[in-house]
Amino acid sequence: ADIARPVTTDHMEFEGRFFYEHIEEYYCRLPANLSKMKRDAKRIFAEYDVIIFRVPAPVSFPLAKIAKKMGKDTIVFVAGDVVKQTKYLEQGGIKAMMARLLSRHCRKGELKVAESAKLVVTWGEELLPIFAAANPITCLGTDPNVSKEDIFYREDTCTSETIRLTRICQVVDSKGIEYLLDAMAGLRKNGYDVRLEQAGFCTDPSYKERLDRQIAELGLEPYVKFHGMRTFPELLEIYRSCDIHVISS
Numbered sequence: 001a002d003i004a005r006p007v008t009t010d011h012m013e014f015e016g017r018f019f020y021e022h023i024e025e026y027y028c029r030l031p032a033n034l035s036k037m038k039r040d041a042k043r044i045f046a047e048y049d050v051i052i053f054r055v056p057a058p059v060s061f062p063l064a065k066i067a068k069k070m071g072k073d074t075i076v077f078v079a080g081d082v083v084k085q086t087k088y089l090e091q092g093g094i095k096a097m098m099a100r101l102l103s104r105h106c107r108k109g110e111l112k113v114a115e116s117a118k119l120v121v122t123w124g125e126e127l128l129p130i131f132a133a134a135n136p137i138t139c140l141g142t143d144p145n146v147s148k149e150d151i152f153y154r155e156d157t158c159t160s161e162t163i164r165l166t167r168i169c170q171v172v173d174s175k176g177i178e179y180l181l182d183a184m185a186g187l188r189k190n191g192y193d194v195r196l197e198q199a200g201f202c203t204d205p206s207y208k209e210r211l212d213r214q215i216a217e218l219g220l221e222p223y224v225k226f227h228g229m230r231t232f233p234e235l236l237e238i239y240r241s242c243d244i245h246v247i248s249s
Contacts, residue, residue: 172203
């Protein structure tokens with residue numbers, strides 16, 4: 001389907017978005033879908049008192065303008081550095097130049113969104129002064145996605161001969177799963193029984209194919225499992241069954 005199906009949980013409702021496999025495709029299709037996203041935003045914002053924006057997100061600026069016109073209070077979570085994180089900056093040439101211009105334009109939009117927010121939360125100390133200059137009510141933190149009941153303590157972590165790793169993320173080249181596989185191969189050569197379970201949507205099928213080839217070349221087929229997309233309760237079970245949760249740096 002062109003539009004992802006809405007998903008409803010006990011505490012949250014997810015609206016459908018237009019489908020894309022690569023972030024480049026998202027940017028290409030954004031102009032044609034922006035009008036619909038604005039209409040959806042007006043309908044959704046009318047039902048709520050506080051609107052949370054999570055950036056980097058190129059649609060945050062036009063949608064924040066809508067929230068402001070509707071008199072809604074806003075909160076901004078800054079989850080990454082849009083100026084530094086694009087992969088094209090390292091490649092040089094015309095792509096790097098366009099990426100630099102686009103990322104700086106997005107940063108200006110993010111700062112505009114932050115200016116009128118009731119609270120801004122940055123995920124890193126480097127971002128804190130940048131956004132604090134736009135809004136004095138800025139602090140460090142992360143957006144919560146677990147409840148108190150989800151936090152648990154285990155005494156048996158890393159006590160058996162088998163070391164169970166889990167990596168919960170999209171399957172896309174920016175996640176660097178290939179480096180984790182190389183590390184696993186090195187550990188196994190040194191006698192450690194390391195196994196990996198990955199869960200998350202495959203955003204880039206060609207990247208998954210490269211990982212499958214790498215796994216075969218390293219002889220890791222029996223020790224690596226890709227679960228694909230899973231619900232939150234299923235992810236929690238995978239997380240609880242493993243010893244070490246490998247996160248992005």
